[in-house]
Amino acid sequence: MTIWTVATALLSHWRRRPLQLGALMLGLALATALWSGVQAVNAEARASYARAAAALDQNGLAHLVSPHGRSIPRAAFVRLRRAGWNVSPVLEGEYRFGATRLRVIGIEPLTMPAETQTVDLRNAGDLLSFISPPGTLVVSPDTAEKIRGKTDLALRVSDRMPDGAAFVDIGLAERLLRRDGELTRIVIAENQRPGLEPLGTLAPALSVREPSAQSDVEHLTESFHLNLTAFGFLAFAVGLFIVYSTIGLAFEQRRPTFRTLRCLGVSLSALAVLLLAELVLFALAAAAAGVIIGYLIASLLLPGVAATLEGLYGASVPGTLSLRPEWWLSGFAIAVAGTLVSSTQSLLRLMRVPLLTAAQPQTWGRASQTGRRFQVLAAAALLGLSGALILWADGLQAGFGVLGCLLLGASLLLPAVLSGFLTLMQRASSGALVTWFWADARQQLPGLSLALMALLLALAANVGVGTMVSSFRLTFVGWLDQRLAAELYVAARNEPEADRLRAWLATKVESVLPISSVDVEIRGQPMQIFGVVDDPTYREHWPLIVGLPDVWDRVASGEGVLVNEQFWRRERLRIGDQLDLASDWKSTVVGVYSDYGNPKGQVIAGINALTSRYPEVSRLRYGLRVQPDQVPDLRSSLSDEFGLPPDNIVDQAALKEQSRRIFDRTFLVTGALNIFTLGVAALAMFSSLLTLSEMRLPQLAPVWAMGVTRRDLALLEVLRTLVLWLATFFTALPLGLALAWVLLAVVNVEAFGWRLPMHIFPYEWVRLGLVALAAAVVSIFIPLRRLAGLAPSELLKVFANER
Amino acid sequence: MSVRSIAIAFAVMIMASLSGSQAAPQGFGGLSSAAEGFSVPQPGLLFRFPDDHGAHPDFRIEWWYLTANLEAPDGTQYGAQWTLFRSALAPREAKGWSSPQIWMGHAAVTTSEDHFVAERISRGGVGQAGVVAEPFSAWIDDWQMKGGDTPEADQLAELTLNATAKDFGYELRLSATGPLVPQGNNGYSVKSAQGQASYYYSQPFYAVTGSLALPTGNVDVTGKAWLDREWSSQPLAEDQTGWDWFSLHLDSGEKLMGFRLRDKGEGFTSATWITADGRPEPLPAGALQIVPVRTAKVAGGQIPVSWNLRIPSRGFEVTTQPLNDQAWMATSIPYWEGPITFGGSVGGRGYLEMTGY
Incomplete structure (x- = not known):
């Protein structure tokens, strides 16, 4: 018997189950796509930083x-x-x-x-x-x-x-x-x-x-790219759940074929090599598709990412993608590696399990009770580790470590939690059919648990990231209202015009707030020092996090300065600390203000203190306080009477709108990745249900034989799926909130330097729940239709073929 | 930014129409031979020292050009070159980066085996390069030609000279044993039949001691050196493509400066016979006859490296041989410049410069 014949025999399995093959390929392709898409975006951005840095900074x-x-x-x-x-x-x-x-x-x-x-x-x-x-x-x-x-x-x-x-x-x-x-x-x-x-x-x-190999921008944006990579990896992991379950099932279903082939004299090693070759072939094919889809995803994401980077870090990244070998290779490598990792268990079992053991498709997922116990222990260890990391470790890597441990631990725990829940329900129910319903759900659990774990991850990521973004937005909008207190912002074109402007404005507005800054280096970091006048606007509106009671008096007198939250956290400063602002300028930190969206450190000093050290500081930009109803008049007289170009006058509303737009674009990418991940999870669910439906005949046939109609059986199937979905969804909520908390209180602080209060948005959960429900219904549609249309003879055959 | 670009720019500025094959010189911001706004040399003007040792920013181009024939105690021959060029984008000087003056330095050491070359380019106005007449100093980066500190003597009578590059360097002390020598008609040196001219004087009487730093080690040397000072705004006629220029130390103690500017026809030759006590005797145009004897393949082209020089009216006829055929200055404006020896009616040593090949 030639190798080719053996290969044909093995491959014939996929011909008979095109849906399974489709699920495998699609799962692998999607996982690779998200991963390589994210990699492509990262590679493009990094290349652009490197270009800019080499060009502009000669770094x-x-x-x-x-x-x-x-x-x-x-x-x-x-x-x-x-x-x-x-x-x-x-x-x-x-x-x-x-x-x-x-x-x-x-x-x-x-x-x-x-x-x-x-x-x-x-x-x-x-x-x-x-x-x-x-x-x-x-x-x-x-x-x-x-x-x-x-x-x-x-x-x-x-x-x-x-x-x-x-x-x-x-x-x-x-x-x-x-x-x-x-x-x-x-x-x-x-x-x-x-x-x-x-x-x-x-x-x-x-x-x-x-x-430096790394430019300033690259350093600043590192956390952002790490975020993207983490997301890409999450999506890939979710995709691998599909691959793992599909491959496991295919191996188990082909056990009779393996047995026959072995009896015909095919050696175990030849069989293993053939199966391995088959997997690598699939992986390569799926990776090719995945990289192409990844390219498309990346081209869709890149304009958003570019806008984000521009808004958040001032980093300029072109909105177009070029094909870079690094992410092509990375896509292929991770697809093959992922496939091999997901198939290791199946291959090992093939090598170990005695040749003549009867094929029992339902046993594959239910590996062993000890396996489950081990899983619970591992989950507990991971959750404990994430707690320990929160308490004792810091740094962005530790933040992501916390996230990883939390997600993996929780998903490992999920089957035990669901099983406990089903057992409870089973005990609490009385009717035979109802008891069977719960018991059967529990029996199905091992086969579905991987898909449910994937679902849990996707849902939790959605809840967590959604909560983080919404909390951020709420805080940011409130902060903007405080921060952008002046009604009009103007910029003179040169110093003589600025002098004229100040004189001209003196009688027309309530106050003129100069916006003057110098770029300096403090404690080895590029920083800005802003000079502010003593004005009620600051006393009433400026968003301080901590500060001495007379903070503004101290700033005005030149005795103290304010620092922004990023700098405060990064340098672990305390109120009262001395700060070297220049070689001949030391000052005391008297307060800390929040400064969202600014990647750099910032200091606010009294304007006199600033101009006495930097007499050449530019005085071109001003914030103007006027009654809101006078804004349009002032605006038109500024351009008509004074002659300032309209481009140089911005009102508060426009500025806020612009800031909000930047903010929203910032999280566009996150939203898109969220949806993709959820899609992959739905696919995982679909493929698991599909494969399960093929194996469930032996369980359903006796129930049918006892008089439950096929229609009712189908209904029960729907119910069971919904119950499992719901249970997973509810488990995902606390996990998602924990995720949000880690993002807000650990990752954001490390990545951006600011900590945000957490707000809860139950309405968003309902929406997510509905989307998830819709996906659930879609995912059981095909298996259900198959069940409803099942010929009674098929069900009877179960008894005829009783093994 | 490539050095080559600066090169071409400078080439165009300095050699005006010489490098015609590389770029259309006329196309260059009015850098053709016409001297828009720049001063033009006039006959009959007497040099005023020490002022004329310094820069003349109202002229387009200027150089301080020193060549030395050197010898080690064991008799090994060497050549050394130190040149500072000035080129003006506009006929004025200003403080700071807005100065339109650009400076370029060339340094070289020639042995019979090797030819080491280095180049420096700098903006004027900030002090990175420049020339001060009194106390005399001409510099670019760390290369310097510095006058002695005897105020009563001529500023160029005693010089210290140094240049250091990656693979070679030198430090030389120069002491003049004769006077400054005006070239041409009392320093007015005509360059073409159409009347292009430059101001030109030389100090051909230097005795040199010093040392060369070569990859093989330091070498103490002694010898003779020749300094040329020249400035102009329209040195060449449009059809002139390059020159062959000789400075010869005759064993008799006399000196000869001679050049030929090449054009489509016979070319334009000019020479000054300098007596041993430093009296110039300008020869009429055409009195010097220059004929190539041997060519060598240098930098991808055939270049005449051995020449026959004749001045029939003086019974002078010599044939020159280079110390090293490959004395090619691979600088932004490439040219051939190297030490030579000659024999015939009289023997001696000197320097040969050839441009436009």
Whole structure:
């Protein structure tokens, strides 16, 4: 007998059960799809950060920076060059072109190391026009569209430029940013001659920032991508439940075939190899489909993710996807690995179980009572571990560890919980049929438990993430109302106009709140220091988390500063702690405010304290307090009488709307992934019910023979499914809430630096319950129709074939 | 940003129409031979020192060009070159990055086996590169040519010179044994029949001591050096494609500077005979005859590396041989520059520069 004949015999199983094959392939493909979709999104985003960082920050090279984020005198650069160091100066800052704020990066093209070739000035004419007045802005195509007509400078479009940034000659940067003779950093080329005097003696006031494989943005967004990966993995795990149960069933159903083949002389190893080959083949086929679906999912998700990253971190990611080998390979690898893991048990059993043991399809899921006991113990251990992690561990990884232990532990516990529930119901019922109903449900439980576990995970994830997002939204909206207290926000185009604006506004509004900030580095982190005036607006509205009673007096007098929650938590600061804001500026932390959506640390100081240290700070932006009914008048006179472009005036409502829109986009991706996961869980349920329905004849036939009609039997099947669904759903609620709590109180704090109060939204549960119910009904539809249409002869055959 | 780009830009600026094959020079922000807004050399102007040792920002291009024929105690021959070029995008100087002046430094050491080259490019206005007339100093990054501290003597009479790169470096002390020598007509050096000209003077009388740092170790050297100072705004006519330039230290103690500017026709030659006591005797155009003797394959092309020079009116006829055929300056503007020896009616050593090949 040739191997080919054996293979055909084995494969014929799938020909007779196309639905089973379909479930296996679909389960595997969907799991791979979600995983590789998420990977594709992550890979695209990371590649884009790397591009931006390499282009804008030259982060592949070391830099000299001033420890307090102060500027570096140009003379320091010249001193280094004259000592033979191959270094290049950079001056960067923000500049407004109309309503568009750009990160302006001034470089010196003659000394910029060739490794960081971002601006292509290979043409000598380009170089000359880049360094000669009036100067050239090198920008991305999108940015060029935005600022075209808003500047007299020449624009050069480069595809290699990230959005929102412009390369200019360092001389032009000095003029635009009004920072004559200053540098923000000095790039150190790799190519240096030997025998140089050390940097420490040449520039003792500067410190070297080593090249980082990771950019700032990449670091900031790490938690976001970890979130996505966790979600992708959850979906994959749910998908694997399908694969596991389908493969187990297929092995068990083919046991007679195996026996026959073995009797015909096929060796055990040949059989095992063939089965393994079959699985790998399926895995590869499903993975190919999965990666393609994953690509589609990723293309659907990416614009949302890009919007999120833009809104949350200011990271620019293109909305289009390119095919990257890393996630193709990762998709195939995880599909094959997942299939092998899910089939290990079946393969081992094939090797171990004696050749002539009778095939008993219903035994496969009911592996053993000891197995279940072990499962409960493992669940208890995992739940205990998650508790221990909450208490004693910290860090984002620990947060995800808590989530993982909690979910896995709870799902392992589920069969025991359901079994207990069914036993209770069985004991409490009296009628024979009702007792049979519960007993039969319990008997079915092992076969369904994997699907139910998948369902539990999906439902709990939905409840948890939904609660987290809704709690966040509620808090965020309330916070916005407090934070955006000024009725109008305006921006002058230059300092003289700002002076004029202040004078013009003096008699027209209740108060003018300057919005001035400097970018600095505090405790090694990039930060912003905002200066605020002493105004009732802040005293009444600013959302403080903790603070001394006279906090605003202390800020106004310059004696203390406020820090945002992120910075406060990250640095474990306490009220009364001293903070080095600059080399000659120490201040006391007197309060902490919440600052959602800001990835960076922030400090609020009195405006006088700020301007005395940073006299050059930009004073272009203002918040204006007026009676709400005067807003439209003021707005029109600002643009008509004063002559401010309409783009430079934003009212509170528009700003809030914009913030809310960003917020909603932020969680669009999470919502989409939630739905996908639920879909996979429904599929798992469907495939389990389908396979069970094929095996249930021996149980149903006697009941039918005792006089219960097929219609009633079908009805009972529906009821049983619904009972199991409901029981799982109710188990999912507390688990989901626990999940939400971990997300809000552990993961968010670690990932973003803020902790949110938890709110409960029962209405959302009802909606989720209804969706789940609908999925349940759909999933039993095919098995049910098969049962209802079953010929009595089929049922009778059970008795004829009694084994 | 590639160095090559700067290269071409600079090439266009400095050599105006020389590098015609690489880029259309006329297309370059008005960098054709016309000197828009820039000063143009005029005959009859006398040099004023030390001011003229410094930069002339109102002229388009300028250089401080030093070549040295050196010898180790064991008789091994070496050549060393140190050059600072200035090129102006506009005829003015300004403080800070807005300065339109651009500086480029070339350093090289030639042995019979190797030719080491390095290049530096810098913006003016910030102090990274520049020239100060008194006390004399010309520098780019850590390379420097520095005058002596004897205020009564000429600023260029005593010089220290250094350059360090990744694989070589040198430190030389130069001491002039003769006066500064104006080239051409009292420093007005005509470059074409159409009248293109530059201001040009030399200090050909340096005695040199110092050391070379080579990959094989340090070598103490002594020898002779020649400094050229030249500035202009329209040095070449449009049809001129390159030059062959010689500076010769004759064993008789006399010096000869001679060049040929190549064009489609016979070319334009010019030479100055310098007596041993430093008196220039400018020769009429065409008095020097230059004929290639041998070519070598250098940087992918055939370049004449051995020449026959004749000045019939003076009974002068020599044939030059390079120390190293491959003295190719693989800088942004590539050219050939290396030490030579010659024999014939008189023997000696010198330097040869060839551009536009």
